Amino acid sequence: MSITWKTRAETSADIEPIRELTRRAFGRQFEVDFLDALRADPVAWIDGLSFVATVNDEPVAHALLTPAMSARRPSCLSGRSRCCRRTSVKARAVRP
Template sequence: MTPADWQVLRDITFEAFGRQYEVDYLDALRAEPNAWIPGLGCVATVDERPIAYALLSRASVGSTAVLSLGPVAVLPAYQRQGAGDAAVRATLALGVERAEPAVVVLGHDQYYPRFGFRQATGFGIHHPQYDGPNLMALALGDRGVPAGPLTYPVDG
């Protein structure tokens, strides 16, 4: 992913979610140096046209730095065809390569378990707004998932 992709990602985000909220969150992540990690995202393409993407940014659980997955967005015409799945798997592989301990996601509780995510409270991770089945975590290595309060540099 390059800086030239940014407007395309914004457009995919708006089309995928149908509202500006997620686009504004994406922009806030990119603008926050404590959250944004250049190069930690993947774009899926069809005939060299970007159709989906997944991003990792910084969050923390207690005093341990972890990754946060999202946004993940797919153009509506390509949803349920594997583009989002491919983008997520490739992006998680980047986190593994960086030897990051874990990743959290706030997302659909029927979608993210296919990647190994489990409910975050089962790991002892809590967030005052997001505790519940949609907050999930995944160990990326053998260090395990840390426990404690989850904080995001940018709360959506």
């Protein structure tokens, strides 16, 4: 049996299904609240970097990229201290 899914950026209509998907995947409210807190934080939330996978237009998986800062360390080229901005994957959930 083969399952085909489509991956796309989330829309506002996906927010509640993603919350329920996250609750079911992790089995508790903490990750749902964490996801809500990320959405409310203008520094943490980057529009267009929250994705859903859908089967028959129903969200079945979710992945989110948020900014992350690496520790200050010397630059390999200049020897000066710098802070690098990166993205990290957060709040991953797949329908159980």
